[in-house]
Amino acid sequence: MAFGGLLALDDVSLTVPERRVVGLIGPNGAGKTTLFNCLTGLYAPTSGLVLLNGRPLPPDPAEAARGGIARTFQNIRLFPELSALDNVLVGRHTRIRQGLLAALLRGPGFRRSEAEAVERARAELAFVGLDPAGRAPAGSLAYGDQRRLEIARALAGDPSVLMLDEPTAGMNATETAAVRELIAAIRERGIAVVVIEHDTKFIFSLCDHVHVLVRGRLLVDGPPEAVRADARVIEAYLGAA
Numbered sequence: 001m002a003f004g005g006l007l008a009l010d011d012v013s014l015t016v017p018e019r020r021v022v023g024l025i026g027p028n029g030a031g032k033t034t035l036f037n038c039l040t041g042l043y044a045p046t047s048g049l050v051l052l053n054g055r056p057l058p059p060d061p062a063e064a065a066r067g068g069i070a071r072t073f074q075n076i077r078l079f080p081e082l083s084a085l086d087n088v089l090v091g092r093h094t095r096i097r098q099g100l101l102a103a104l105l106r107g108p109g110f111r112r113s114e115a116e117a118v119e120r121a122r123a124e125l126a127f128v129g130l131d132p133a134g135r136a137p138a139g140s141l142a143y144g145d146q147r148r149l150e151i152a153r154a155l156a157g158d159p160s161v162l163m164l165d166e167p168t169a170g171m172n173a174t175e176t177a178a179v180r181e182l183i184a185a186i187r188e189r190g191i192a193v194v195v196i197e198h199d200t201k202f203i204f205s206l207c208d209h210v211h212v213l214v215r216g217r218l219l220v221d222g223p224p225e226a227v228r229a230d231a232r233v234i235e236a237y238l239g240a241a
């Protein structure tokens with residue numbers, strides 16, 4: 001991925017297997033968010049391909065969502081005036097088959113589909129540890145709960161891959177531990193997770209596989225123990241001795 005003369009991602013390739021938590025770490029400006037933006041269709045990579053179950057995914061966020069890739073953002077992007085429940089319903093929207101006419105007529109098929117969506121949204125709120133009624137406006141929730149709400153919204157779209165951009169940013173140790181448990185529970189549901197985090201302790205204790213990105217290139221990847229002990233990773237983070 002090039003931005004004018006800046007090569008933000010250079011020859012980066014990674015695979016996200018089913019039911020795995022894949023970590024992405026690297027210093028500031030390494031290209032982690034840019035990679036997320038390419039994988040979720042927000043950016044059209046200058047060259048290269050994104051394959052989902054072996055099929056090329058067009059660079060279109062709506063297609064990526066329908067295909068089963070969901071994400072959260074580094075900076076929370078909720079609809080603050082909408083209730084928590086409505087925020088999750090927005091995430092469910094890609095799976096609702098009823099068209100405009102059905103919505104206008106509000107027939108039994110539409111009402112059933114709406115009731116199912118609400119039930120599912122409540123289940124996702126409960127899954128992430130929030131009040132399933134979800135009446136409070138999203139903007140009134142505590143910061144950590146807003147991050148959970150974003151995850152609930154992403155899960156409501158039935159993703160096969162969930163991409164989390166710094167899910168524990170700004171959280172204390174207790175909240176961070178809860179997010180670690182939540183991600184493990186998401187993997188148990190059969191969903192693959194890709195996580196960007198600056199907190200390397202969090203990444204090494206959670207992930208099945210870790211990729212290290214430095215200045216747009218993949219430096220090292222492997223199981224957490226191997227990556228943590230790799231001299232190149234230690235140098236990239238701490239500088240040479």
Ligand SMILES: Nc1ncnc2c1ncn2[C@@H]1O[C@H](COP(=O)(O)OP(=O)(O)OP(=O)(O)O)[C@@H](O)[C@H]1O
Pocket residue numbers: 003006008026027028029030031032033034035
């Ligand atoms: N839309 C854009 N236009 C131009 N340059 C961009 C754009 N998005 C990112 N970049 C540049 O690409 C490089 C990688 O940025 P990116 O945000 O992906 O890094 P990051 O690893 O996510 O960093 P951080 O850990 O600070 O969030 C940086 O040099 C950044 O300035």
